[in-house]
Amino acid sequence: MTVHATKDPTATAEREIVIGVVMMAGTAMVLQPGMDTVTKYLGGQIPPLQVAWARMFFQMLFTLPIVMAWYGLPGLAPRPYGLQILRGLFLSATVVTFTFAVTLMPLADAIALVFVAPLIVTALSAIVLREAVGPRRWTAVVVGLVGAMIIIRPGSGLFGAAALLPIVAAVCYACYLIVTRRLTTHSPPISTHFFTAVVGTAALSVPLAIGLLIGGPVITPSAPTAVQWGLLVIIGIIASISHLVIIFAYSRSPASMLAPLTYLEIVGASAFGYLVFGDFPDGWTWVGVVVIVASGLYVVLRARRIKTALPPDIQGPRTGTI
Template sequence: MAANQSHNQQAGHLNPSLEGVLLMLAGLFVLSVSDGMVKYLAQTFSPLTIAACRFSMQVLIVWAIASFKGSDLRGLIKEFSWPQVLRGVFLVLASLQIIVAFKVMPLTDVIAIFFIQPMVLTILSAVVLKEDVGPRRWIAVLMGFVGIMVIVRPGSGIFGAYALLPIGAATCFALYLMVTRKLSGQASLMGAQFVIGVTGSVIVIPLLILGSLFGITETPILSSAAGIEELWLPLTLLGLLAFVGMFGQGLIITAFERAPASLLAPLNYAEIISASLIGYVFFNEVPDAMVWLGVSILVASGIYLAHRERAAANAARRALDKS
């Protein structure tokens, strides 16, 4: 009887690795929804307005969660450090560039080009962190750039200054990940989110105010919106954006607690499927065959890089065990 009960309890729970995979896929889908929200909001609000609301709302959400758990504001402030702020700056720069890119480019094209990030991170790891990068990983990086060239196609309508936005965003996000590696174990998740939110607010809100006062940037609400009856949906989505983004990140963080990174990392490319679906359904965007070819090359390169990262980690672990 007890054995049957134990078997039933085990049958009622998923394997942790499978839980991690499902959480990862759910998180990527939620982040694709967040990207779609940004693209929709960019039709009404300036990129600075979207970013200012996103980061300021993040501060309030983290503060509220910390207060609910019995922490106070002083505990969050104590986690401030220059490396933490630098990480926040890189994420702010990546966010601003990706928001502008969503405004002027198809959703799938932006996500596809952004997938250059693992290749950029590999280069930064070799140049800045002095990590050993073998010839096969360099070949994978080179193939990643070939994939980007297939997507943007120099001489086509996609190639141009706008295509540099997701490339710049991917570079800044790779720098964010590089700093995150260096800060591993030095800050709590809530503290890191709080520092990022404050850093983003401190950078973006003054830019928004100055840009609006001096006419350097777009006004917060564009003149195409005639009245409040036309703004209720954009304003609602603007308020929900931070919640949706943090929920997606929370799912992904939980996924990495359930399953190994080597299993989850290649799943990042599933985002191109959900992004394409959202782009088609809500924005009538249909990627052409060359975009899919470039994405295929990028995905293959990224998965191989993830495989080499796993092999290097296993080799380092074995060497440590022998010593």
């Protein structure tokens, strides 16, 4: 008599959730801070604008065969085109300002300030989309911005104007998320991700071409060495892998469970920043980080509790892989 083993659906579901959690934690603590570390390193050697362009170009290049294999030619041009292009432009602005930010500031400080993005999304949702945002979430937004001020400490002379760059990156990223929310498309996420990289590559090619032709600070590209080209390729590979891993993580685990894990990126950034650049956040910076993280988590979890529709991108400020 043969006894056939049957699969336990509960155990299988739990295993899938664990896999999703591990994937998200690994992305937040290793992949994304690692990519940002390479970005900061290269930004001190070649123009940050060129680094941002290479990130978008190689992301496009390495995503292309995946889109073609899974969806063919139709997957290369997701609709609606207008919103897809606008989405790409906002993400391009985010990548550029963030690249400049991590080049000029300690890694963990810059990333912590970008974490105000979900708070800005909440404010924009009320102002632009006319969604109902109650006094509790408005309070969380204000408290989170106070946390950002604790990190920046205006007048302290710590970062100067450079501290505004991650705030600008957070605003651009929040606009990117709002546009993502308005997309009425059923295009696959990886297809949209590819098209965003296409738009970003095209947009950032314009100032670099102008710099190549007539010169000028910031926009004039340099000739990378073989090692620098290799590192630029690595940035694009990590960006593509991170997005794929996040897609798979969200297909296995509840978004509410993955949301807090994105904040582990600050831990990874602190470790990479200390090991590679000798930077480590001071006490006041950690106070600001705690305030921002607490406010961001409250906004996301409160929105879910009252059943406000949130796109997967804003479960954490880096889900869209800045």
